[in-house]
Amino acid sequence: MKPFATITKSYLSNYKHKQHIFLQKQFITGSESAQLDPFSSCSKHTPDLHEHSYYSEMAINGDKPNGYDLVYKIRECTNSGLYNHGEQLHCYVLRTGFTANVFVSSALINFYVKMELAKDAHKLFDEMPEPSLVAWNSLISGYVRAGMFRQALSLFLQLERSSVCSDSYSYTAVLAVCGQLNYIKLGKSVHSMIVKSGVECSTFVSNCLIDMYGKCELVEDAIKIFNKMRFKDAFSWNSVIAACTRNQRIEQAVGFLNQMPSPDTISYNEIITGIARFGNMERAIEVLATMPHPNSSSWNSILTGYVNRNNPRNALKLFYQMHLNGIRMDEFTFSSVLSGIARVGAYTWGTLIHCCVVKLGFDEFVVVGSALIDMYSKCGQVNLAEFMFESLPDKNLVTWNAMISGYAHNENSTKVFELFERLKHTNDLQPDGITILNVLSACWHNKAPLEVATRYFESMIHDYKIDPTVEHCSCMIKLMGHEGEVWRAEGMINRLGFESCGGVWRALLAACGVCWDLKVAETAARKVIDLEGDGEFVYVMMSNIYARFGKWEDAGAMRKMMRGKKVSKEAAYSWIE
Template sequence: MNTIIQPTIAALPPLPPPPSSSFPQNPFSLSNPKPSLRPSLSLSLSPPSSSNPKLKPQLLLNFTALPPSQSLPTQKPLLPLTPPNGSDQTHFFFHHLLNLLRLSARHGDHELARAVHASILKLEEDNHLGNALISAYLKLGLVPDAYRIFQSLSCPNVVSFTTLVSGFSKAGREDEAVELFFGMRNSGIDPNEFSFVAVLTACIRILELDLGLQVHALAVKMGYLDCVFVSNALMSLYGKCSCLDYVLKLFDHLPERDIASWNTVMSSLVKEFRYAEAFELFRELWRTEGFGIDRFTVSTLLTACTGSSAFRAGKLIHAHAIKIGLEANLSVTNALIRFYAACGSVNGVKSLFERMPVRDVITWTEMITAYMEVGLVDLAIEMFDNMPERNPVSYNALLAGFCRNGEGLRAFDLFTKMLEEGMEMTDFTLTSVVNACGLIMDCKTSEQIHVFLIKFGFGSNACIEAALLDMCTRCGRMADAKKMLLRWPAEQDRSVILTSIIGGYARNGQLDEAISLFNLNQSEGRMDMDEVSSTSLLGLCGTIGFHELGKQIHCHAFKRGFLTDVGVGNATISMYTKCWNMEDGVKLFNMMPTHDVVSWNGLLAGYLLHRQGDEALAFWSKMERTGIKPDKITFVLIISAYRHTNSNLVDNCRSLFLSMKTVYGIEPTSEHFASFIAVLGYWGLLDEAEEIICKMPFEPEVSVWRALLDSCRLRMNTTVGKRVVKRILSMEPKDPSSYILVSNLYSASGRWHCSEMVRDKMRKKGFRKHPGQSWIIHNKKIHPFYARDKSHPQAKDIYSGLEILILECLKAGYVPDTSFVLQEVEEHQKKDFLYYHSAKLAATYGLLTSKPGKPVRIVKNILLCGDCHTFLKYMSIVTRRTIYVRDASGVHYFSSGQCSCKDYW
């Protein structure tokens, strides 16, 4: 037997046992049917008029409502009796009954269907009429009535069975459909091609692959595999079950294909992210087949264009859809909205929406998602408020959009509203609200949500449990996260949650715990390094500056073929640029087979981190030439690049900022304004920067004022700084870094009293300054240091070495800058405090443990203070070593007494 997958009946699992009787027992029987609308139908056929013998007989329908207590006769079979054969009137009568049943189904007229049913009761049983009645009731959604008709048939045929199997499959009663199909087989009736399609529909809906394989074997045995409808249904099942090889083999062996065959294969390829093959298949269809494409083809190709960022191809498909008259089709337009949203074209999305003659809930939901994708949160909310009807998917789209845009509080408020309205809670809903708690980073709120999910039994869901663990790490609840890890079932994959808790340790400054947990689970083989965990761990290596481990994970990803995954490639680029290795970051970018906007943004961010503004702008020009659509993050990076150029290009920066909306269709956000203000401040245009903030089209967030205040600190401009301080303090931001900036400005200008007042206000509000920490990696271990820290095992050697370095630097001209010490203490005490800052301790340890001539690499979690910056410049002179420090502003290269930041950071 030559088949596609060559299944054999003997090798397959046994068929389900037959029902207890020839047919399944009636699960729909109405013990007390409600005959509130039991019309009696009197049918009379008027004979042809003698005056006009050509006049056709007329069918007279008289509807008389029966009283509720009166029911249809039960002593007769539900299907009536055959009129005399050979009569023209009989044929005419049957024809009209069938037409009336079709009419009732087309117009959703239940009364008409029941009236025709009542008239059929007077006739002898006829399978043709019975099957038509079953079909009509199914189309009207009256599944119990259809099943009662089926049960009343004395000899149901293959059409009777197939019609009801199909109806059960489409009505969500897949198990009954399968049981009925095998009941037909047990009764000796062979299925036809439509029977196979009907039962495969049930398999598709419940993703029953094993049963589908049995049906496939039966179709081969009975010779129905050459039927295009049966093969299409089988390909659809295999595609839904991710058995792409089976789909392709079936397609290759089809003797004839229709457009549904091509659509099924293309959608299966797209589902598996094999976009290039889907496009190639479409080109083959275009070259070889005589029939045209339909709405499913267009929608599938647009999904492929969206997933592969093939924006030019998508626009060509849109043009073709217009040409063949499909643009107005609802499913095509919804796919176009999704496509243009991925392009970042807000105007294109809005134009499509406004031109649509008909919209459904999917359309409105796609618009919400589109606006959220480009950061237009308020427009997304307005779209949601204007929806004529909403479903759980609409709410989930808004909820996920809030999370995507960092609006944790709004997401939490929406979730509360959904609970109050009794909205259905899906796994997606609950995962989103858990992510929202992670964004809020409030310990109490996270505990409340945690208790809520456990109380209602959702905590046992593996996806939600993993999200809960990640939430705990983001809210600083590492002890709870560790308990969840220990309780995780041994039979379930632990890779995702291990990745999450490792990242949590790193996020909470527990770097040793992060690396130890990774090494332990990797050595014991409990951590499967797939694309997701590779991406996450590469991000961790970049965050902590663990270049050696990052290279190892890169090699692992290369051997496993993960670098074809654009997400893994992007994470690897980011890792190298954060680990002081721009060269390998650029090299990897050039080797990647495909790029998305995140790839370009990643390398742009690398150039910015290394303060290479001119290289970033050159790279931006290259990005424009390739046609990659920039997003809002791209513009934050490019605007910021003008701060690090070798010459003043503020005019170019202004032009770019103004062109964001007019040329690229991206509305500037507070983040863009903050970047632009930072550029103006860096080049000394503080008054212009302040004026722009005052003229912003919306209320500026504290981040915008903070950018101006930081510029005042760099330029030591206390005049503008005083005004900005008042603005920031009046807004009462929840971010303690704003208060620290204000305090530093006061202290740098010698206003100790004002600085202490700000610190006191922080204490009263419960804000704590994030402690400054520096670390260095040696022998695959992280060595962290705090100011005046003596906890390191080699503290004695480190302090002795640092004292020698201080003396050498003082001889070379180093003068401690005590203005950075906020305490009102004696001058010699201030110097003693400065000498043992964390960056100096880490640098000394690096000198002691690294080979002569090798650079020293340090990571600091906050900005490098001015005195440490000065000290490290002198340290590079006296030791003749290059010192790399990555702080919150970027990378500092100290060499021969100079720094790459030009003393502005």
């Protein structure tokens, strides 16, 4: 990798100030630097900014269009991404009273959905006296595409209670939600609705059922649906292959691949992704080498596999090999390799990759910008991460979480709270479980009062309807332990339904080691042993806690039990790369 590093460093020699990485695009993309750049043969990504000349001025003039004309013009704006013209058409619709036309309103809802303005679409939907099924489906699918799954589910349940009957589009949208949220009971209920309505024979609906069951870890049900299908298309085969690979059924997935009449690139990519995630990386590379038409996604799957296995060096080697083989790199390539760099804090490599990102025109992609923010934060360069965050034209929740996590990672709790408040007032975005976890972590580092952390925790449950995870619960237990109130933790564990989770009881036992609550510690220790079995952690913790209370006989008994059960304390170790 020396030639790549040597050549690319020629860019950075001219960056005397840290912000030059972001601002000197003219230098990076200039003709002289292009001759030196190893990626000069790659085409620079340039967004298509062409707008149809038909929309150079407002489409509506002296003639009064009818509802059909307005629907046509709104669809043109939707397909061309012409937001301003669509807004003008909406104003005309309001002024002329066409909002009562269900087809015009449905077209406008679809327009706002495609513009990723789900809240605006919902406002328009609420103004419709009798929304059509098209309007319902447009808004539900819009929420699904925007990742706002709970809103989509809530709207579907409203549809079921209305006088409008759901159709196959409604069902497939909510099946996608069930798959994403792992709501298997609801997914099965929707399956029953599909059977009753008689649309199960639809290939499209069956494909969505296969996908839902696969994501909910019910592979046999997915295969059963597949085997019942009379007509199978490429999506059917790829869906069942994906269902197998997601659930570590690699050999079964390969069997389906071999039976598939005409495997395509997606089929092979699903196999590579599954092997890279659960199998042998060498085998994944073999599949890549033998597949007919590998693309950037094929390579990205292996790149991501190396990153997820904490092997950033091989990820960088593969990244360089992609360049040598002339593989077109996309935003996901750079996102993956930057994630690997972030894990080891390799700041120099991060800046080198950032130069390539800027040259190829991917610096304004949200997924790449978020990865850069994460990389700079984990390399301790919070100011650069903050600069990237503020300069990104578009931000999604991943971007906000990356910056909030960056502040939390670098123990800047004040900034965490400030950015969280900004996020709360952002349109079409609301915090998720990762956001709240970072805020709770900031409460810990900032030694915030337990009441403050509790307000965030309760807000997550009641205001944002987010189910707490083991990590949330463990963080709250740690905060309770710091203030000597672990007695509250046991009630919280039972109230949230984590009584059968060994991880939270381990967290509680660790917290008791800080605040010296013997009674709660003994309860936690029994729970950990019941749920996870004997381990050195329980015996060492209890021995230390007994010793702190002067109960030397009990402390000795713990040590004796360790010897009797042949449980030994593992030696500590450190890892320096």
